[in-house]
Amino acid sequence: xxxxxxxxxxxxxxxxxxxxNAAGERSEVWHTVGERQVPSPIVLQLREPDKPMxxxxxxxxxxxxxxxxxxxxxIGGGREVRKKDLALDLEMLVEHTVAIASGRRTERRITxxxxxxxxxxxxxxxxxxxxxxxxxxxxxxxxxTPDRMxxxxxxxxxxxxxxxxxxxxxxxxxxATAARWIAKARESGILPARDGGA
Numbered sequence: 434x435x436x437x438x439x440x441x442x443x444x445x446x447x448x449x450x451x452x453x454n455a456a457g458e459r460s461e462v463w464h465t466v467g468e469r470q471v472p473s474p475i476v477l478q479l480r481e482p483d484k485p486m487x488x489x490x491x492x493x494x495x496x497x498x499x500x501x502x503x504x505x506x507x508i509g510g511g512r513e514v515r516k517k518d519l520a521l522d523l524e525m526l527v528e529h530t531v532a533i534a535s536g537r538r539t540e541r542r543i544t545x546x547x548x549x550x551x552x553x554x555x556x557x558x559x560x561x562x563x564x565x566x567x568x569x570x571x572x573x574x575x576x577x578t579p580d581r582m583x584x585x586x587x588x589x590x591x592x593x594x595x596x597x598x599x600x601x602x603x604x605x606x607x608x609a610t611a612a613r614w615i616a617k618a619r620e621s622g623i624l625p626a627r628d629g630g631a
Contacts (some may be wrong), residue, residue: 444533444548449479449487449535464493467565470628471498471535477526485514491527497569498531527570534593582618589615589624 434444442455454462463470473493477558480486490502500523505514536546537558547558588603589596601611618624 434546444546446533448481449477452476452478452529453534464496466493466496466498466531466535466569468537469531469535469562469565470537473498474501475530475534477530480508483512484508485511485518487521489526489530491530498566498573499526500527524570528563528566529559531566532559535562535566559594577614577617579621579623580622582614585611585614586618586624587620 436442436443436455439570440455441452444451453475459563462472465471471493473491474502475491475498477491478486478490479489485505486508488504488506489500490499492501493499494501503521503523505518533547536549547555547562550558585600585604588600592599597608597611597615600606600615601608604611604614606614615624619626
């Protein structure tokens with residue numbers, strides 16, 4: 434871990450760097466997420482051989498670490514960006530990045546990052562951070578309220594075909610998530626039982 438001339442802390446990881454602003458304990462930089470103190474923003478830069486470069490920005494929004502920016506680019510004379518490069522495990526990247534860049538408050542109210550722990554405790558501290566971030570992100574998932582189910586039903590029923598795709602597009606979610614929401618609306622009776630078409 435090192436402090437750059439620009440005031441950002443850089444943590445070397447396999448295949449890249451994690452960096453965040455080192456402006457001390459100022460409230461606009463550090464946010465409480467469960468038991469963790471998380472800086473915001475955090476930037477993950479992946480620079481692996483024979484792969485495009487990845488720049489991922491994570492910010493704490495409403496107490497939850499969220500991806501706010503993602504760039505995948507060809508490196509210099511390297512190969513083009515391919516479809517397989519888009520298959521990033523964003524959840525894993527967010528969980529690991531935030532766990533490494535965040536810390537717990539010590540008894541002296543100083544945030545202690547995993548890198549500050551003895552080597553034999555470091556991995557355990559990162560795993561603990563990952564669990565905290567998973568819990569925070571899991572709790573933040575959209576709740577299926579009756580009002581939301583009614584809106585989903587309206588969108589779905591307004592389509593002659595492609596109702597699932599319409600719900601996915603409006604809510605900016607994966608098609609499988611939209612299908613799950615539609616199934617919940619059917620179970621609740623807001624949507625009529627399936628009549629043979631999706």
